[in-house]
Amino acid sequence: MIGLAPPEHDPEAARTTTILPVGSPATVRSYVAGLIRRHRKAFVLLVTVNAIAVIASMVGPYLLGDLVEDLADGARNIPLQRTIALFALALVIQTFFVRMVRLRGAMLGERMLADLREDFLVRSVALPPGVLERAGTGDLLSRITTDIDRLANAMREAVPQLSIGVVWIGLLVGALGLTAPPLALSVLVPLPLLIVGCRWYFKRAPNAYRSEAAGYAAVSAALTETVDAGRTIEAHRLGDRRTLLSERRIREWTQWERYTLYLRSVLFPVINGTHTLNLGAVLMFGGAFVLQGWMTIGQLTTGALLSQMMVEPIGMVLRWYDELQVAQVSIARLVGVREIEPEAADERIAPDGRHVRADGVRFGYRADVDVLHDVSLRVRPGSRVALVGPSGAGKSTLGRLLAGIYAPRTGEVTLGGAALSRMPAERVRAHVALVNQEHHVFVGSLRDNLLLARTGATDTDLWAALSAVDADDWAKGLDEGLDTEVGSGGYALTPAQAQQIALARLVLADPHTLVLDEATSLLDPRAARHLERSLGKVLDGRTVVAIAHRLHTAHDADVIAVVEDGRITELGSHDELVSANGPYAALWHSWHA
Template sequence: MIGLAPPEYDPAAPRSATTLPVAGPATVRAYVRELLRRHRTAFTVLVVVNSVAVLASMAGPYLLGSVVDRLAAGEGAARLERTLLLFAAALAVQTVFVRLVRLRGAMLGEEMLADLREDFLVRSVRLPPGVLERAGTGDLLSRISTDIDRLGEAMRQAVPQLAIGVVWAGLLLGGLAVTAPPLALAALVAAPLLVAGCRWYFRRAPAAYRSEAAGYAAVAAALTETVDGGRTVEAHRLGARRVALSDRRIVQWVAWERYTLALRSVFFPVVSLTHVTVLVSVLLIGGALVLDGRLDVGQLTTGALLAQMLVDPIAIILRWYDELQVAQVSLARLVGVREIEPEAGDGSVRPDGREVRADDVRFGYREGVDVLHRVSLEVPPGTRLALVGPSGAGKSTLGRLLAGIYAPGSGRVTLGAAELARMPAERVREHVALVNQEHHVFVGSLRDNLLLARSGAGDGELWAALGAVGADGWARALADGLDTEVGSGGRALTPAQAQQVALARLVLADPHTLVLDEATSLLDPRAARHLERSLARVLDGRTVVAIAHRLHTAHDADLIAVVEGGRITELGGHDALVAAGGAYASLWRSWHGER
């Protein structure tokens, strides 16, 4: 046992997630206590019902012991018939209450699992937007899929079964102590062996399971990133490198799987030896006491049966405690989001006006690597500003800073002289909205998807919003109109239609400042121009920051900012920038196929 060593760590398979935190033991314990408090009534009922079932099961050994004593004393069959009737009654009670135990345990597990899922979702959506946006895809996917699946079994089975096992074992030991006190001590002879095996196993198991989970997350990250960036991988001939990376991570993950299996292959035989030791010690010590006249045969029979019955609750406790070691890691990964404080902001900070400003702003996604360098920008109310520039210049990053998604590393981004980073996220969203290139259609009706933006909107307002973005035509053609089920399992919307639904939400939300990160990118150029002309009426009088990849968007703007290398190198109107012959003029000529 001493020589069993964990595998070496490899950079390809980190011990823990590098983006979202893994909760510490104190956070996990606090959350478990909170769950138990929420469900204390159901938990108490489960313990009571289980206690009745265990007490009924103990009637059999007690009655059998009394039968042995009466037969030894030469008592008649009439007393035996009454004993058999009592045994049948106890068996009936046990059957009913065991069924109740299973039912109550399953109900409690499902309720706790539902709470966990809801808590994780609620806490996740309250996180700062930048945290989730920067989170690794593989880590997020493994938490909401693999970790939830592992916890599902634990919540449905492990927690109720552990409660059942502990009550069961305690009552059996109590019954053994009442029936034959010396045999209760004999049953504890195996305790040192069990304690030593548990200490050895549980000292190694949590870290091993945590590393196993992190290894799986690393595998998922490598595979997901390779699939998502498949075209880039092919274009740069990175296939062999990505395959090699995936292979390394799989090897490391499998190594941890083997290590945890090796731990179990040592631990479970120790548990089996403990069971044998308990029964043998009871029989040997009890037999000696019977021969010595200090114990009768009936007591030995009852004690031996109760000792044998201890095998099941101890097996339940150890099996599900082991399961909880795996579940504890998954729970720590899910509860880890509780260690990220939501951006509460200062409720007293309110914008005094609609002017958007960036003053000497620096920002980077990694420590010491800036994407934006001392950017300053002023957007008067009602201005349509276009951000243009080459890919990777920092346009989208600047747009997210102006929308309050990210907080600058240094400098200030303000709305009406109020610093966005100090305002509660809900208040920022009341004034500023971001519509990017990724749009999600939620499972439900088209009406429900639109009401996310304004829950009190009537049908007339919903149709007006769809009409404003040119979506009322296909929406009215749907079989059930606004009540048509869309999304997964319903009517599949095209990417362009999903984009129109997102823009209709924007119309309903009615913020005075909009950041559009190429919001019409999924439409063909003709449809995009038509939609932008429709939106122009809706956006009239609002401040609009448009991140433009198509230069006709910039042509229609009041002000154009050229972003290059994380800096604003040109600022002005379309005609003035073309006449200046700088970077924007070159982009414009290239867009029109001129040299």
């Protein structure tokens, strides 16, 4: 078959948009098998009620076949009333069980979809923090939104309907074989056309639908990045470039949409041709068999009706199997997170003390491209260490390593002698907390947002935390106080207020070691200075690693580490480094000027 060629892949798009893995066929099969096992009772019930409905639907052809047989034999006393009564009874039974099939199928689909959503969410939240940070927003959002939407119809309809269709076809073929065994062979006539057409289609469909889904993810990523960085794009006059990128991504996606539509435009005529061949074969072979006396006219009538009844289940199976091609891609993208190996953790490992050390650390976001080069640092308990240096030097990366977000490629980061990368994430978070420039206000009350850090906190604790970060004044001014709804659709918080909530969570979490990555960057300098002074009381006695471009933070620190090109080039107190007249002194004089 010759037709529309598949669009060419854009390797750059794949490289930049597909960060989280796509599940292998083995992973998908394993997950689907487990999902079916969870709901095996519902599957058995669905198959049972469907079998009763199909058997009831076959009463009509048998009654009509007997009626034709009686007429052909010249019978004069035909029991029409009994035939009509039996047909009516079978119709009532069929109607009732068809309703049961639809109801049970819908319930099964909804439960499986709910399980899939919950499994994906639980597995995503359990991913290593470094993986989530590198994943970006486009690919992850497209999976939880677009792929779930595509799966919704498949789970609600395709899986139950496929089960129904397979049982339906099996029962019809069995009934045809029992009624008129010679006619059962006629079912084989359209099989070559169906097999050739389906092999052609299903050989191309999975990759086409996978590419279509990846193309949509690329569109989503491009649009999300453009919206998130709207002000930067406008400031640097990159609007035209971003528009061209979005148009290119949309064009590539729509090309794959057209290609998958072309594939379906070939498959559907093949299916229609199969139905025509099937009925024609039954009538031709059946007529010859009747003339030869191998079967009766009544058997031919029943067989032809049963054969014609196969049109709907065959079409159903192929239609919903086609739908499952789309669903299979979405499932592969959703269960792909199961292939991410969890970071090795040993429940027995616990810190013995509060000393933070980095020894010979190397780290890179891509293979063979290190951001940090042989970095070593000692952080004494209760001390304040400031990481300063030019943008892109590796300060934030080093801070995330010290907070246990990333694991070093070589070397080791330890807390109290225990490697952070080998400790369970919950245990690391109990000792070390990271507050960076990014923050999030969850939809819900102000109280709920704060309780995320410590679920058992009282209102007194919450107000104390807000007071510690200078947020109690505006919080008390809210109409409903702690019960005020914030986030999307609620009270609109300013960026500074949202950052104060993040810092209040830090106070409630009460870790002994803190990594502050420009945590006050969204506040104006005066407010930031005031907040840092207030935080000083809260942070007293804790180990603090602060990353900031505002050098007054460095001035107040016990130790200053200057990071340049992924290396620590200077280490000492403010006075020592200013006297050394090195890189830090240059930064200090430039900042003061």
